[in-house]
Amino acid sequence: MLSIANDNTFLEETLGGIVQVDDFTRNLLKIHKIIQKEGQAQPIISCIARSDYMLDRYMLDDKRESTRVRQVEVNAIASGMSAHSFNASRMHQFLLSKYRVDLQEGTSIPENGSVKMIAQGIIDAFDTYGKPDSYVLMITEDISSNFTDQFGVELQVHLIRPDVRLVRQSFCGLPDKLKLGPNKELLLDNAKELAVVYFRYGYDPSNYFFEQSWDTRLLIERSRAIKCPSINFHLSGAKKFQQVLNNSSKLEKYLDARNAFRLAKTFAKFWSIEENTPAGEEGFKVGLSSAKKLVLKPQREGGGHNIFGNDVKPFLEGLSHSEERSQYILMEYINSPKEKNWLLLKDDGKYSDTTRLDLSEKLVSELGIYGSVVANGSDIISNRASGYLVRSKKYGTNEGGVASGFAGISSLLLLDESVEDKEFSIYFD
Ligand code: ADP
Numbered sequence: 001m002l003s004i005a006n007d008n009t010f011l012e013e014t015l016g017g018i019v020q021v022d023d024f025t026r027n028l029l030k031i032h033k034i035i036q037k038e039g040q041a042q043p044i045i046s047c048i049a050r051s052d053y054m055l056d057r058y059m060l061d062d063k064r065e066s067t068r069v070r071q072v073e074v075n076a077i078a079s080g081m082s083a084h085s086f087n088a089s090r091m092h093q094f095l096l097s098k099y100r101v102d103l104q105e106g107t108s109i110p111e112n113g114s115v116k117m118i119a120q121g122i123i124d125a126f127d128t129y130g131k132p133d134s135y136v137l138m139i140t141e142d143i144s145s146n147f148t149d150q151f152g153v154e155l156q157v158h159l160i161r162p163d164v165r166l167v168r169q170s171f172c173g174l175p176d177k178l179k180l181g182p183n184k185e186l187l188l189d190n191a192k193e194l195a196v197v198y199f200r201y202g203y204d205p206s207n208y209f210f211e212q213s214w215d216t217r218l219l220i221e222r223s224r225a226i227k228c229p230s231i232n233f234h235l236s237g238a239k240k241f242q243q244v245l246n247n248s249s250k251l252e253k254y255l256d257a258r259n260a261f262r263l264a265k266t267f268a269k270f271w272s273i274e275e276n277t278p279a280g281e282e283g284f285k286v287g288l289s290s291a292k293k294l295v296l297k298p299q300r301e302g303g304g305h306n307i308f309g310n311d312v313k314p315f316l317e318g319l320s321h322s323e324e325r326s327q328y329i330l331m332e333y334i335n336s337p338k339e340k341n342w343l344l345l346k347d348d349g350k351y352s353d354t355t356r357l358d359l360s361e362k363l364v365s366e367l368g369i370y371g372s373v374v375a376n377g378s379d380i381i382s383n384r385a386s387g388y389l390v391r392s393k394k395y396g397t398n399e400g401g402v403a404s405g406f407a408g409i410s411s412l413l414l415l416d417e418s419v420e421d422k423e424f425s426i427y428f429d
């Protein structure tokens, strides 16, 4: 991700076709170009990311069924749920202990360092800035149901390093509060110098609803504060890169052959559907034939934008301008095995503030692994990977968000290779 973020030519080439038709990507890339032209006031860049995976069923040569890991996407901005996933793991550990449930031999629930790692990533950036009396700014929604998760990160930063002061502020409240100092220091309320700006918001076009929103984002990027993510890291999370770097030979631009091969083994198939390119025309045909199970994705984050399965063909046929095709990528559908599990749901009936425990025979799960990096160009100052998020949703539900009400948070149970999957209620039909 760092290599993509640092490769300006590649960023601009890859997203160049999209900016014709997508205002949001155009605005982000415009800020990126301005910063490149002016020269970065802050050469240190950082990112807290979450790479998401699902299991995919496939057939072995001897016709037995097995599973493999497939990457869904990489979230390079506002990677959430770390505090909730940390608490869910602790709750599961607690319940096993309280009710004296012994895990079967060869199995274990791994420690979940998610929120601690994210807090440490923020502290790494703060320390790199090197001014003990400066602040961390966390940018959030105006009114947020993510508040408890965000507060969990704030609390962890405080527990690890009580000297690091963190301020949470809504994005739309910032225009009157932020300005640049004489050396491009980013000042909050005229007095607080900001060492780190941690974006938990600003990933979706709808977040830029107020008049000075883009100017505010530009002001932050122009400043000396370390941005998490910096604009180039934000852009590196675009789903288009998954399609463009979709095999090991393409990855060898950034990785040695062995690591490129290992990474590419987790990739699903992707197609461009761009017009007037042989590969894009081929991809468009694949989308129309809809013989395969497919997902069509625009360059968006945060749920609710993808087109699944049978909806792909009519959607493609309904695109009014063929230029619009460049903003989408087509992805092979990941066919997850189902599992038996429980979902604790908000009761949608009369008693809307109560919860309901729902036994489901058919849940599918998605695993996210958190990572954080602070770097000066390509020189890595800190690089951490730790902690996980498991989201489980009912089979057949397309979107996978927790806050959006589709999924619940679960924990991992690791099995030694000697233990058979079948004993653990993962099944294939
Ligand atoms: P977003 O940025 O909106 O989170 P994702 O690519 O993560 O976009 O897609 C949202 C959800 O859709 C995922 O959490 C996953 O449950 C489901 N999904 C995405 N891609 C696929 C796929 N190729 N196969 C099956 N499900 C998918």
Ligand code: MG
Pocket: 052, 073, 302, 303
């Ligand atoms: Mg996602």
